[in-house]
Amino acid sequence: MQLGHWQLDTVNGGQFRIDGGVMFGVVPKSLWGPIAPADPHNRVLCANHCLLARDGRHRVLIDTGCGIKFGPLERRYYDLEPGDPLLESLMALGVAAEDIDCVVFSHLHFDHIGGATRRDQQGRLVPTFPTARHFVGRIEWNDAVGDALELRTAYARDDLLQLQHSVPLSLLEDGQEVLPGITVRVTGGHTRGHLAIILQSNGQGVVYPGDLCPTTAHIRRFWCTAYDVHLAETRRRKPLLLGEAADRQWLVIWNHDPRVAASRVQHHPKREFVVCEPQARL
Numbered sequence: 001m002q003l004g005h006w007q008l009d010t011v012n013g014g015q016f017r018i019d020g021g022v023m024f025g026v027v028p029k030s031l032w033g034p035i036a037p038a039d040p041h042n043r044v045l046c047a048n049h050c051l052l053a054r055d056g057r058h059r060v061l062i063d064t065g066c067g068i069k070f071g072p073l074e075r076r077y078y079d080l081e082p083g084d085p086l087l088e089s090l091m092a093l094g095v096a097a098e099d100i101d102c103v104v105f106s107h108l109h110f111d112h113i114g115g116a117t118r119r120d121q122q123g124r125l126v127p128t129f130p131t132a133r134h135f136v137g138r139i140e141w142n143d144a145v146g147d148a149l150e151l152r153t154a155y156a157r158d159d160l161l162q163l164q165h166s167v168p169l170s171l172l173e174d175g176q177e178v179l180p181g182i183t184v185r186v187t188g189g190h191t192r193g194h195l196a197i198i199l200q201s202n203g204q205g206v207v208y209p210g211d212l213c214p215t216t217a218h219i220r221r222f223w224c225t226a227y228d229v230h231l232a233e234t235r236r237r238k239p240l241l242l243g244e245a246a247d248r249q250w251l252v253i254w255n256h257d258p259r260v261a262a263s264r265v266q267h268h269p270k271r272e273f274v275v276c277e278p279q280a281r282l
């Protein structure tokens with residue numbers, strides 16, 4: 001779709017399955033089960049809608065999906081989509097890895113940054129987008145490469161440090177502009193330094209809330225993932241961002257929703273928000 005001067009496309013970062021309890025936290029299965037049917041291992045299907053924005057000068061990729069580095073055990077555990085979905089999806093749009101000049105991450109969990117690196121034929125870790133500047137929230141970066149034991153399993157620290165040595169990396173503050181028309185907000189919640197990314201052009205806008213609100217089911221204030229490090233912050237910040245999206249008629253990208261890649265949202269007197277104009281892809 002065209003949004004002002006941006007051509008926007010959702011790009012497949014590789015779908016996967018994850019435990020329903022992880023995806024919906026304290027919400028009982030009797031409530032989420034009918035909305036997100038679980039497989040025999042209690043796993044629900046997660047899409048991985050990354051966002052490609054092109055304006056003739058820049059080719060910006062927001063999040064990079066799971067990547068292709070995983071061994072058979074992890075592939076089975078997460079039922080990772082086979083092949084190289086991210087590059088195949090970009091290729092279908094006529095975009096090669098070398099064409100991407102900006103990569104922006106909502107946060108640094110494996111299903112968002114995994115696609116940013118891969119192994120070459122010698123087994124060395126190399127960047128997928130070698131000529132792109134990579135943008136990460138400063139707080140998120142510091143948490144991910146820091147030595148807090150409670151965060152150690154949440155991030156692939158060595159991969160991140162290798163990425164830092166291979167590509168230009170910029171650390172972003174709250175409200176900072178990545179390019180003209182693309183700004184980030186530190187939302188916290190899912191992770192302390194989690195970012196929402198907002199694109200605006202000619203009075204139109206689109207927001208990529210990342211895992212602050214990963215699916216349309218999570219539009220409810222109290223439906224949050226069990227991974228949310230600061231649950232109360234998600235419950236506070238998510239409705240504020242959705243309210244702004246409703247007021248400004250921004251398009252919202254639901255990065256893990258297997259049915260709806262993007263929609264508008266509206267205020268609702270009882271349910272706080274409802275989804276409208278759902279689209280399976282951009």
Ligand SMILES: [Zn+2]
Binds near residue numbers: 109111112211214256
């Ligand atoms: Zn995620």
